[in-house]
Amino acid sequence: PHTGRLALYLLGLQATCPPLSPHRSLVTWLKYYLEEEWTGSQQRGHPVTSYYQYGLGVLALCVHRKRVRDQVVQQLLTAQHHRRLGHGDNTVDTEAVVALAFTCLERRRLVGTELAAKLRLAAHEASRSMAKAQGPDGVIGNIYSTPWALQVFLATGECKTEPAFGQAMAALLENLEAFGTAATMAQVLPVLHGHSYLDIASRHCGEEPDTLTPLDMEPLPEVPGNKTVQLVVECPLPWCYDLQLYDRLVSVPAAASLLDVLRVAAVLDPREFRFHTQDTPQGPFLTQVLGLEARQEKRNYWQILSAPNTPLQMGIAEYRPPDGATLILRLSEW
Numbered sequence: 001p002h003t004g005r006l007a008l009y010l011l012g013l014q015a016t017c018p019p020l021s022p023h024r025s026l027v028t029w030l031k032y033y034l035e036e037e038w039t040g041s042q043q044r045g046h047p048v049t050s051y052y053q054y055g056l057g058v059l060a061l062c063v064h065r066k067r068v069r070d071q072v073v074q075q076l077l078t079a080q081h082h083r084r085l086g087h088g089d090n091t092v093d094t095e096a097v098v099a100l101a102f103t104c105l106e107r108r109r110l111v112g113t114e115l116a117a118k119l120r121l122a123a124h125e126a127s128r129s130m131a132k133a134q135g136p137d138g139v140i141g142n143i144y145s146t147p148w149a150l151q152v153f154l155a156t157g158e159c160k161t162e163p164a165f166g167q168a169m170a171a172l173l174e175n176l177e178a179f180g181t182a183a184t185m186a187q188v189l190p191v192l193h194g195h196s197y198l199d200i201a202s203r204h205c206g207e208e209p210d211t212l213t214p215l216d217m218e219p220l221p222e223v224p225g226n227k228t229v230q231l232v233v234e235c236p237l238p239w240c241y242d243l244q245l246y247d248r249l250v251s252v253p254a255a256a257s258l259l260d261v262l263r264v265a266a267v268l269d270p271r272e273f274r275f276h277t278q279d280t281p282q283g284p285f286l287t288q289v290l291g292l293e294a295r296q297e298k299r300n301y302w303q304i305l306s307a308p309n310t311p312l313q314m315g316i317a318e319y320r321p322p323d324g325a326t327l328i329l330r331l332s333e334w
Contacts (some may be wrong), residue, residue: 003033004053006224007060012186015200027064030057038072046299051076051085053057053167055097062104063201070115073105079285080122092133092141096148099126103155104198127152131164138171140164142313143178147172147187151196223254227323229261231273232307233289234330237300245290246273258304258316258327259284283315289329303332 034057040048047054053077058068076098079085086094102119105111111119130149134140140149146168153159153168172188179188190196233246250265257317265273276288286302287294294301304312306325312319321327 003030003037003049003057006030006033007053007056008183008186010060011063011197011200015203017203021265029067030061031066033057034061034068034072037068038075041075046084050094051079052094052097055094059097059104059197060100062108062110063197065108065110065201067110068105069096070111073111073115073119076101077122080126086215092130092145093148094122095126095129096145096152099123099152100148100155100197102126103152104201107198108201121157123152124158127158127162131162134164134168138167139175139321140168141312143171143175144184144313147191151187152190154191154194154199155196155297178314178318181283181315183280210280216294223256226251227254227256227321228252229324230307230320230326231261232326232328233273234328235292237331237333240292240331245292248273254323255320256319258312258319261321262286262316277316283317286316286329289331292331294331300331300333303330304328306331 006026007030010030013026034054037047037049037054037057040046041054058073058076061068062174080098085091085098099122102123106116106119106123109116130140130152133149140146150159150165150168150172153162153165159165169191172191176188179185190199192312224279229250229252231246231248231250232244234244236243248265248269250268251263252261256264259277266275274290275286276293277284278287280283286304289302304316305328306312306321307328312327
């Protein structure tokens with residue numbers, strides 16, 4: 001199911017103050033998808049997609065003032081309690097989405113008193129966890145999960161007392177150029193105005209003057225010369241015939257993104273290197289390398305690392321590797 005995408009669409013739609021009728025069927029579909037997620041979590045121990053999308057679904061329904069079955073909410077609460085919300089070391093974005101959903105349900109009184117108390121406690125625990133996850137540079141998790149964490153601080157009111165809030169906001173302001181897609185802008189803009197997605201539910205819709213004016217976007221300056229990037233493909237999973245499947249130097253223009261590096265490698269070495277991407281609201285997403293496909297139902301994904309083991313914190317179309325960098329595409333499980 002497209003739980004997360006539909007949830008984000010409904011959040012955006014609600015923010016535009018639409019008439020009631022056009023999106024009622026979409027809310028119904030989201031309820032259906034969320035039930036599928038819950039069923040998957042009961043049968044397999046995890047949702048059909050992920051707890052990130054599961055949490056987004058609950059949040060979007062809450063913003064639309066729609067009740068969610070207690071069992072659906074309880075499953076999310078249990079997953080948070082047992083630290084099963086995500087994969088890898090960085091689960092900040094998922095924790096934040098879930099905390100926002102909990103805060104919304106409790107604040108909108110869409111659950112009973114006993115469950116509301118548990119949700120309030122869980123949201124504050126998530127807030128403390130995110131503060132502990134803050135790095136020395138002020139970033140919480142990575143630069144893209146930082147706006148989610150800031151939304152939690154704003155929604156729970158802890159922005160007034162939590163020192164991590166100011167440090168994270170400063171880090172965000174220093175890295176605004178990283179938010180170049182519509183989806184990432186949608187995460188950061190509410191924070192820059194002191195709001196969270198929960199505020200969508202309490203907006204007073206009225207006729208607004210047409211004050212939007214187009215921006216004249218200047219193209220990025222050209223960087224002269226070339227650079228060389230070491231491109232490595234690894235598959236540490238037991239069913240792969242070898243750990244290192246590809247290792248080549250790729251020469252590209254100095255301003256090239258990682259996506260450009262992959263394209264050049266595919267042109268220079270078409271028999272040895274090939275890849276596929278999928279367009280998402282966050283930009284192109286790497287789905288297949290050397291014929292090996294990352295599939296959600298198999299719970300694996302292509303992790304992109306800067307050698308030796310630093311996860312990439314930008315999308316493949318935004319990240320511009322420096323000259324001499326070694327980039328690892330690693331098929332990983334979560």
